[in-house]
Amino acid sequence: MYRIIYLLPFAVSLLSSAVTNSPVLEVPTTRSPAPQPTAETNIIGGDIATPGSTPWLVSIRDAQYYPPPHFCGGTILNNFWILTTASCVTSSSYDLLVVLGEYNMDEQEGYEKTRTPLLSIIHPKYTYFSIHAYNVALLLVPYFSYGERIQPASLLPKFDDKRHRLAQRFTDGKKEEKGKFSCNIRDTKWDIQGVEGLIAGWGRTNSEESSSVVMEAHLTILSNDSCQGAYPDDDMESLMCAADVTHGGVGACQGDSGGGLISTDGYILGVYSYAEPCASDEFPGIYVNMSVIQDWVCSIIRFHHPKRLLADATDYRIHSFRPSLD
Incomplete structure (x- = not known):
C-alpha cells in the first residue's frame, strides 16, 4: 500500500470520463524550439522496423518544448499503463507526453494517439545513487483503445525455472x-x-x-x-x-x-x-x-484501480503531472 500525501481531485474526474475519444493535448505554439538530438541517441547499428511491427512501443516526449522532442521509450501494458524507466521520469520536467501508435515522426499517419500522464509510480527500491538497479516506473495515462498499431506486450508467463529448458x-x-x-x-x-x-x-x-x-x-x-x-x-x-x-x-x-x-x-x-x-x-x-520487477508491476496495475490511485496519493515515489488537459 502506498501512503497518501497528495490529492488529485481534478484527475479523478478526468479519468472517470475518459473514453476511447479521450482529449488530445494541444501544445501551445509559443514555446521554445526543441533541442536537436545528439549523435549518440537511440539504437545504433539497427534496422528500419516494418510499420506496425512494434505496436507496444510508445514515444515519451518533453512538452516544455515545441515541437515536443522524443527522449525516452516505453511499453504498453494495458489501456491505462505504460512501463518505462524511473530515470526517464525523474530527469524530465514532469511536463510529459506519451504518443502511442507512432512510427514516422515526420508524418501524421492516422494511428497516433497522444496522452498526458496523470501519475508516475517509481519502483520502491530505485534510488538516485544506484542509477540502474530497479530503474523502472509506471505511467498512468487516460484510457486509450487498442488498434492496428497500438497493442500491449505481455508480462512473463509463470514457469518453473528448474524444469524448463x-x-x-x-x-x-x-x-x-x-x-x-x-x-x-x-x-x-x-x-x-x-x-x-x-x-x-x-x-x-x-x-x-x-x-x-x-x-x-x-x-x-x-x-x-x-x-x-x-x-x-x-x-x-x-x-x-x-x-x-x-x-x-x-x-x-x-x-x-x-x-x-x-x-x-x-x-x-x-x-x-x-x-x-x-x-x-x-x-x-x-x-x-x-x-525481478513483475510482481511489483502487477501489484500496481492489477490490484489498484486507476481512479483509486488518483483519488489516493502516495509517498515521494509517486509523482503527479497535471490534474487536467486544460
Whole structure:
C-alpha cells in the first residue's frame, strides 16, 4: 500500500470520463524550439522496423518544448499503463507526453494517439545513487483503445525455472490474451542467458543521420557473470545485459531508455536502462530484468484501480503531472 500525501481531485474526474475519444493535448505554439538530438541517441547499428511491427512501443516526449522532442521509450501494458524507466521520469520536467501508435515522426499517419500522464509510480527500491538497479516506473495515462498499431506486450508467463529448458521457456503453454497478466510468478531473478529479444526506438543510423522512423535491433541476453564482469561496480540484483553476440556494434543508447526488450512471442524480458559507450562489444546494454520487477508491476496495475490511485496519493515515489488537459 502506498501512503497518501497528495490529492488529485481534478484527475479523478478526468479519468472517470475518459473514453476511447479521450482529449488530445494541444501544445501551445509559443514555446521554445526543441533541442536537436545528439549523435549518440537511440539504437545504433539497427534496422528500419516494418510499420506496425512494434505496436507496444510508445514515444515519451518533453512538452516544455515545441515541437515536443522524443527522449525516452516505453511499453504498453494495458489501456491505462505504460512501463518505462524511473530515470526517464525523474530527469524530465514532469511536463510529459506519451504518443502511442507512432512510427514516422515526420508524418501524421492516422494511428497516433497522444496522452498526458496523470501519475508516475517509481519502483520502491530505485534510488538516485544506484542509477540502474530497479530503474523502472509506471505511467498512468487516460484510457486509450487498442488498434492496428497500438497493442500491449505481455508480462512473463509463470514457469518453473528448474524444469524448463531455455528454448522452451517462452514457447510452452498457451500465451495469455492481450491485456491479461501472469502475476503469480516468483519475485526472483531468472537467468535467461541466450534468449533473444527485440529492442526498438527512434534515433540515428550508423552514419549518424537522424532517423524519424522506428529502428530495431535483435539482441541476446548474456550470462549474469559476464554482465557483472562488464560492470563490476553495479549491483546486478535486478539487472541483466544484452548485446549482439554475432556481429557486435549493435545496441540501444540513451534515447532508448525505457523501451522494452521483447521476446519473439511478445513477452517483456527487460527494460532498457543504460550502456556506456553505446553498442560496445566490451560493455553491453544494461536492462532491468522483468522477472525481478513483475510482481511489483502487477501489484500496481492489477490490484489498484486507476481512479483509486488518483483519488489516493502516495509517498515521494509517486509523482503527479497535471490534474487536467486544460
